[in-house]
Amino acid sequence: MTREPRTSPIVPSYGESSLAELSSSILASMTGDNAANVLGLPGTGRVCLLVIDGLGWELLRAHQAAAPFLSELAFNSRPLTAGFPATTVTSLGTIGTALPPGTHGMLGYQVAVPGGDGLLNGLRWRDDVDPVGWQPKPTLFERAAWAGVTPVHVGRGAFAATGLTRAALRGANYRPASSLGTLAAVTVAALHDSERTLVLAYHADLDGAGHEYGVSSPAWNYQLAHVDKLAEQIASSLPFGAVLYVTADHGMVDVGPDDRIDVDSVPSLRDGVALLGGEPRARHVYAHPGAAADVLAAWREVLGDRAWVMSRDEAIKDGWFGPVDPAFADRIGDVVAAAAGNTAIIASRAEPKESALVGMHGSLTHAEQLVPMLAVSPR
Numbered sequence: 001m002t003r004e005p006r007t008s009p010i011v012p013s014y015g016e017s018s019l020a021e022l023s024s025s026i027l028a029s030m031t032g033d034n035a036a037n038v039l040g041l042p043g044t045g046r047v048c049l050l051v052i053d054g055l056g057w058e059l060l061r062a063h064q065a066a067a068p069f070l071s072e073l074a075f076n077s078r079p080l081t082a083g084f085p086a087t088t089v090t091s092l093g094t095i096g097t098a099l100p101p102g103t104h105g106m107l108g109y110q111v112a113v114p115g116g117d118g119l120l121n122g123l124r125w126r127d128d129v130d131p132v133g134w135q136p137k138p139t140l141f142e143r144a145a146w147a148g149v150t151p152v153h154v155g156r157g158a159f160a161a162t163g164l165t166r167a168a169l170r171g172a173n174y175r176p177a178s179s180l181g182t183l184a185a186v187t188v189a190a191l192h193d194s195e196r197t198l199v200l201a202y203h204a205d206l207d208g209a210g211h212e213y214g215v216s217s218p219a220w221n222y223q224l225a226h227v228d229k230l231a232e233q234i235a236s237s238l239p240f241g242a243v244l245y246v247t248a249d250h251g252m253v254d255v256g257p258d259d260r261i262d263v264d265s266v267p268s269l270r271d272g273v274a275l276l277g278g279e280p281r282a283r284h285v286y287a288h289p290g291a292a293a294d295v296l297a298a299w300r301e302v303l304g305d306r307a308w309v310m311s312r313d314e315a316i317k318d319g320w321f322g323p324v325d326p327a328f329a330d331r332i333g334d335v336v337a338a339a340a341g342n343t344a345i346i347a348s349r350a351e352p353k354e355s356a357l358v359g360m361h362g363s364l365t366h367a368e369q370l371v372p373m374l375a376v377s378p379r
Helices: 019-031 057-062 068-074 088-097 140-146 163-168 180-193 205-213 218-236 292-306 312-317 326-331
Strands: 046-052 110-112 119-121 150-155 173-176 197-203 243-247 260-262 273-276 282-287 307-311 335-339 344-346 374-376
Touching (some): 068 218, 088 163, 260 292, 292 307
Antiparallel strands (some): 110 119, 273 282
16 A cells, blocks of 8 residues: 655645636636636637546556556646545535635535534535535536536536536536446537537546545556546547646545544544534534634644644635635534545544545645646647
């Protein structure tokens, strides 16, 4: 198992080179808004943004033999930062709105619903939480349509009407694709349908292989080879002048048995805690009234250098979430813990499925924060 070194946290480069700037620059490159084109992307009428869930920059660079096409694109490229937490819910919110997490409010895998009404799981959602009310900012797709660009979203049919899709990615013509070949074919067809079109194509299986088997596993390596062929097929069929961008929502690290700290077996990590949110690599800890300072002290003492532990105010001040809309501040834990090295802060009884994963993500390490920004165009 490759161990992630304990270094300083990578605070996302909001405003300069994060996933938010990728989305805003893509739309600006299609509308001629030079001021919003922070990344200086070339002007075009057709763009495909291929999002490979879990394809971290460091993972791609470490597995070049399995992904020769993507690795060649990466040779003269620089990575972006995903944002915090480095997790699908938050990063799709960032990609889907072109805003940093603190502004769009999709602040983690599990976050508290204000008013003491439990947690919202952003992948499973709750029927009593309105996705548009939860994330009310205009999406990239809505803004594209207003500018006369046809927005298309290609992904699994099961994702079409989820709370996450409605919150972060609403406004596109959703086209289902159940396999890699179908994803390529539907994406290419959408790019040929209109002279002004923005296509988001999303593939989730690499992330699934990493979670179940680890990013050091043959299963992950073989899946990466399939992803490489997917990107190559889309690139080879682009209309003239179109641009394909390839990115990811986060990277991943493998977590071994000795690197797991179980809050359900350490009473001091549960004392004063009303709700435990987030996920094992990025925790939102919500304290009972008046207990926040004691919870912060206990988490710092127990975790030591195995996590970066901040109060809510400290994490906001240090820029972990980017500018935070006051309406969303209470969604952030009273205490925020980002795992260092290969540590995971699990909850074996409360979260048995999440606690048993091999590959995990969410934190502020290089392996999780850095994601590719690859580009190809048949000019």
